[in-house]
Amino acid sequence: MARLEQIQELPGHGDRAWSVAWSPTGTTLASCSGDKTVRICFDATTSVWEIQGGVWEQVAVLEGHENEVKAVAWSPLGTHVATCGRDKTVWIWEAEPGHEFECLDVKHGHSQDVKMLAWHPGGQVLVSCSYDDSIKMWVDDGDEWTCQQTLSGGGGGHDSTVWGLAFSGDGWRMVSCSDDLTLRIWSCPVGSGSPRWRLLTTIAGYHERTIFSVDWSRAGSIVTGSGDNSIRIFDEAIVPEGASSEASNSDPASPSSSFRMVVNHADAHSSDVNCVRWHPLDPTLLASASDDGSVKLWRYHP
Amino acid sequence: MDDLINPAPKLYSRKTTVRDKIQPASLDAGDREPIDALEVFEHIRDITDPEHPYSLEQLNVVSEELITVNDQSGRVRLNFTPTVAHCSMATLIGLSLRVKLMRSLPPRFKVDIYITPGAHSTEAAINKQLNDKERVAAALENPNLLEMVNKSLTSCHQ
Known part of the structure; x- marks a missing residue:
């Protein structure tokens, strides 16, 4: 029976912990909180930090957003930084030598606050999600960053605020989580022309309150953090060879896919779980951040 | 004076509330009394309307019947009824309700x-x-919004 075991609780924040992030090698874990101890969340600026002689020094401040910055993401190769905020905009910055950051573009495509950003593992596509219930895919077309696709409304989009998203390790699929209490899995079939994302499946009926965060491990497990204080893990059910051909979905571009919940860890925190992040290298190690002010480390026993 | 959104609101009298549930006699002194809809109502009934010097109860914006509480799972759900359908103060009233309950209820409660x-x-x-x-x-x-909320939370009956 799969389970989740708490291995450590990291207190230290005097207020709700909004977010956690692993460094690429997983040796460092950063968290930010409403107590403003890392000033990323509730400020119109974005600070860039570098470790210099064992101490983290602030080496640049990215200014431009009108009010609070909600999320920031480095591109996979570290060449770009993207930020988004309550001012409904997405900013794309280029990292230049000497801690210089040049703003390449400011996108006004969302009609409400932009909650979160993620880079596609290939580094070519930036994805944003918003209080306006939509997900937007941004690509660099040479002159500017343009919205290549919007996932919203009748095409299988979410019915309320989209709080988070994550890509599968191979980059061909994406999962999004929402205030509508569902997870949606999107796939980008290989084919000619520009890639188009489409809804593969919806995972509904498991969460009692808003799903604030989702992450996809290298081993293929999807973890969620929710306003019902729980952490849940979903694995993809293996569809037997013969069974798939009998399924009504015979489109070869979207093979039948079904996810099932393998862990439902109720009361993982004593308040809303705001962020869940798998360790980048170890797919059994998980970090979570909560409104209860704590950051916890978990061991997943599949 | 600015034009009022609802210049002549209908007023209701402050109700005398009774706890009709009789607490079981076997309740140990150390046991916690569960929080119920009446208790939640007591927290919010005297919040002052942003536009009039009356309480939300007097304007019938809040009432005990529109509150449901599940003490065990820590859930509170409440509806409030603006006096007019185009009331631009509705968000402020809702925010005042949320802040009052955030400050009054134990943190394990989730309020919708x-x-x-x-x-x-x-x-x-x-x-x-x-x-x-x-x-x-x-x-x-x-700060301006917080001040307006705090002003509403100063009971008009004190």
Whole structure:
């Protein structure tokens, strides 16, 4: 029976912990909180930090957003930084030598606050999600960053605020989580022309309150953090060879896919779980951040 | 004086409430009394309306019947009824309700606040905003808004 075991609780924040992030090698874990101890969340600026002689020094401040910055993401190769905020905009910055950051573009495509950003593992596509219930895919077309696709409304989009998203390790699929209490899995079939994302499946009926965060491990497990204080893990059910051909979905571009919940860890925190992040290298190690002010480390026993 | 949104609101009298549930005699002294709808109502009935010197109870914006509580799971759900369907103060009233309950109830309680269905022209938008915790946190960082909320929370009966 799969389970989740708490291995450590990291207190230290005097207020709700909004977010956690692993460094690429997983040796460092950063968290930010409403107590403003890392000033990323509730400020119109974005600070860039570098470790210099064992101490983290602030080496640049990215200014431009009108009010609070909600999320920031480095591109996979570290060449770009993207930020988004309550001012409904997405900013794309280029990292230049000497801690210089040049703003390449400011996108006004969302009609409400932009909650979160993620880079596609290939580094070519930036994805944003918003209080306006939509997900937007941004690509660099040479002159500017343009919205290549919007996932919203009748095409299988979410019915309320989209709080988070994550890509599968191979980059061909994406999962999004929402205030509508569902997870949606999107796939980008290989084919000619520009890639188009489409809804593969919806995972509904498991969460009692808003799903604030989702992450996809290298081993293929999807973890969620929710306003019902729980952490849940979903694995993809293996569809037997013969069974798939009998399924009504015979489109070869979207093979039948079904996810099932393998862990439902109720009361993982004593308040809303705001962020869940798998360790980048170890797919059994998980970090979570909560409104209860704590950051916890978990061991997943599949 | 500015034009009022609802110049002549209908007034209701302050109700005498009784706890009709008789607490079991076997309740040990150390046991916690469960929180019920009446207790939640007592916290919010005397919040002052942003526009009139009356309480939300007197304007029938809140009432005990529109509150449901599940003490065991720590859930509170309440509806409130703006006096007019185009009331521009509805978001502020909802924010005041949320702040009052945030300050009064134990932190394990999760509170959902909604406009009474059909009672407002932009019901869905207001409900979404009142139940988005980032929006609420941002609103409370606005000193003017916080001052208005705190003013509402100063009971008009004191």
